Amino acid sequence: MSADPQPVESAADTAGRRYRLDRTALSDSLPLVIPAIPFGFVLGLAITESAMPLWAAWLTSPLIFAGAAQLTMVTIAGSASLWAIISAVLVINSRHVMYSAALAPPFRHQPRWLRWLAPLVMVDQVFALAVLRNDEPPASFRRYYITIGLVFFTVWNLVVPLGMVVGPIIPDSWQLDFAPVVMFAGLTLFAIKRVPAGVAALVGGLVSLAAAGLSDRLGILLGAVAGVIAGAIADQWLATPTPDNTTEQPGAPA
Amino acid sequence: MSHGAAALVLIVCAAGTYLFRGGVILLFADRTFPPVIERALQNVGPAVLAALTVNLAVSGGGGSGVDIVPAEMAALLIAGVVAVWRKNLLWTLAAGMVALWILAAL
Numbered sequence: 271m272s273a274d275p276q277p278v279e280s281a282a283d284t285a286g287r288r289y290r291l292d293r294t295a296l297s298d299s300l301p302l303v304i305p306a307i308p309f310g311f312v313l314g315l316a317i318t319e320s321a322m323p324l325w326a327a328w329l330t331s332p333l334i335f336a337g338a339a340q341l342t343m344v345t346i347a348g349s350a351s352l353w354a355i356i357s358a359v360l361v362i363n364s365r366h367v368m369y370s371a372a373l374a375p376p377f378r379h380q381p382r383w384l385r386w387l388a389p390l391v392m393v394d395q396v397f398a399l400a401v402l403r404n405d406e407p408p409a410s411f412r413r414y415y416i417t418i419g420l421v422f423f424t425v426w427n428l429v430v431p432l433g434m435v436v437g438p439i440i441p442d443s444w445q446l447d448f449a450p451v452v453m454f455a456g457l458t459l460f461a462i463k464r465v466p467a468g469v470a471a472l473v474g475g476l477v478s479l480a481a482a483g484l485s486d487r488l489g490i491l492l493g494a495v496a497g498v499i500a501g502a503i504a505d506q507w508l509a510t511p512t513p514d515n516t517t518e519q520p521g522a523p524a
Numbered sequence: 525m526s527h528g529a530a531a532l533v534l535i536v537c538a539a540g541t542y543l544f545r546g547g548v549i550l551l552f553a554d555r556t557f558p559p560v561i562e563r564a565l566q567n568v569g570p571a572v573l574a575a576l577t578v579n580l581a582v583s584g585g586g587g588s589g590v591d592i593v594p595a596e597m598a599a600l601l602i603a604g605v606v607a608v609w610r611k612n613l614l615w616t617l618a619a620g621m622v623a624l625w626i627l628a629a630l
Contacts, residue, residue, distance in 0.1 A: 454580060
C-alpha cells in the first residue's frame with residue numbers, strides 16, 4: 271500500500287480494463303503517428319544508402335528510436351568521424367532532457383519497472399501527448415503512456431524495414447538521397463514556435479553555411495552551438511521588457 | 525564504416541539517448557531545472573536542425589567541400605513555403621521532391 275498524496279487509483283475505474291489498451295490513447299496517437307510513416311519510410315531508404323553496415327543502421331530503430339537522430343547518423347556515416355557522428359546525434363537528442371524533466375512528476379507515482387522502461391519509447395510525439403495527462407490518476411496515466419509508447423514503437427519498427435526493402439528497387443533518377451534534406455528543412459520550420467527558436471535556427475543555419483567547407487561535418491556542431499547561444503541571448507533580450515511573451519508550447523516536433 | 529565502429533556509435537548513441545530521456549525520471553524526480561536551462565534546451569532542436577539542413581544541403585557528395593545545386597536550393601525553398609503553409613511533413617516532402625524532379629528535368 272502506498273501513501274500517495276496524489277490522485278488515488280479507483281478500483282472501479284481500473285478493474286477489468288487494466289490490461290487493455292487505452293482507446294483514447296489510440297485515437298490521440300493516430301494523427302501523430304500518420305505523419306511519422308513517410309519519415310520512417312525515408313529513413314528506411316536512407317539506411318540502404320548508408321555507409322553504415324545494414325544491421326547497425328537497422329538497429330538504430332529499436333535501440334535509439336529517434337527519427338531525426340537516426341536519419342542524421344545514417345546520412346553522415348562515412349563522411350564524418352565517429353566522434354562527429356556521436357556528438358551530432360547526442361546534440362540532437364539533448365532536447366529529451368527537457369521531456370524527462372517535464373514528465374518527472376507523473377512518474378513519481380509509477381512503479382519502478384515503468385520508470386526504467388518508459389524512456390525507451392519517449393519520442394517527441396509520446397512526450398507531447400503524455401505531458402497533457404500529467405494530472406491523471408497513476409493507473410490511467412500508466413495505461414495511456416504504455417499505449418501510445420507501443421503504438422509509436424510498433425509503427426516505427428514496421429515502417430523503417432519497409433523502406434529498407436523498397437529502397438533498393440527505386441531508381442537513382444528519383445534522387446531520393448535528397449529526401450532527408452527536405453525532411454530536415456520541414457522539421458526545422460516546425461520546431462520554430464517562439465521568436466528565440468527562430469533566432470536559434472537562423473544563426474545555426476548561417477554559421478553552418480559559413481562553416482560548410484570544414485571537413486568532418488564540423489559545421490553542424492558549430493552551427494548548433496552558435497544557434498543555442500544566439501537563442502539564449504534573444505530569449506534574455508525579449509524576456510526583459512514585456513511580460514506577454516510567455517506562450518510556450520510543450521512538445522516541439524522533430 | 526567497420527562493424528566495430530558502427531557498433532560503438534550505435535551503443536554510445538543508444539545509451540546517451542536513454543540517459544537523456546530517463547535521467548531526470550530515474551535520478552532527479554523531485555527537482556526541476558533552472559528556467560534558463562529549460563529555455564536553452566528548447567532552442568537546441570531548431571538550432572541543430574537548421575545547422576544540419578544547411579550542412580546536408582550545401583555539402584558535396586563526400587561530405588566535404590561545398591557544392592550548391594540551384595535546382596536543389598529552389599526545391600528546398602518550395603518545400604519550406606509548403607511546410608509553413610500546410611504544417612505537414614508529408615506535403616512538405618512531396619512538394620520538395622516533385623519540385624526537384626521538375627526543376628532537374630528543365
